[in-house]
Amino acid sequence: MTTPRSATYETPFRLTYGVDVVLPVEVRLISPRVKVFDPSLTLEGLWFHNDLLEETREESRLRMIAQQEKTTKYFNKKVKTKSFRVSDLVLRDSAASQPVVSGKFKLTWEGSYRVSKVVSAGTYELTYLNGQLIKNAWNGMHLKKFYQ
Known part of the structure; x- marks a missing residue:
């Protein structure tokens, strides 16, 4: 059984400044x-x-x-902070360096690289093992220590 609507019935719809909608x-x-x-x-x-x-x-x-x-x-x-020192060997996350390359058999980590400079806390410049500088700085989140 439904109850009759009273004279103080308000619509559930409100306009911008709290004004009721009137049909x-x-x-x-x-x-x-x-x-x-x-x-x-x-x-x-x-x-x-x-x-x-x-x-x-x-x-x-x-x-x-x-x-x-x-x-x-x-x-x-x-967040787990990672810190590396100059001359540490690291691996780089391949998804960060080549985001368009994907697939089931894609390598997860690439490298090894050497840390050449600590730019700021958590940011590093890398070089190839032959000494050639890599142009971008890398976040420590995308690096992993490499053990030989």
Whole structure:
């Protein structure tokens, strides 16, 4: 059994500033919502909403910052830092150097290379074993220590 709709029935649809949607049929047949509509209350509500807009934006910004910090903390908890010294032998992730080459039998690691310079924490310049410099710097995430 369904319950009858009361005069205070609100549609589940809202427009940009919290204004209810009114269908053309409701205006033509004069629904209860159209009968009790008061434009002055609507304007007061919009002005009140505009007054609180900056406060709402600030609360949203703070929530966003808190969520970003939480995500960063979660990510950094799982990161294993790798550090290499100059003259260490390393292997390079082939997916990082040649991302278009793929397949089941593709080699996962390529090299061996020698670390020639530590650019910054986690960033390294590599050379081939014959001393020729590789033009790009590489993130330590894409390198693995090579043992002979």
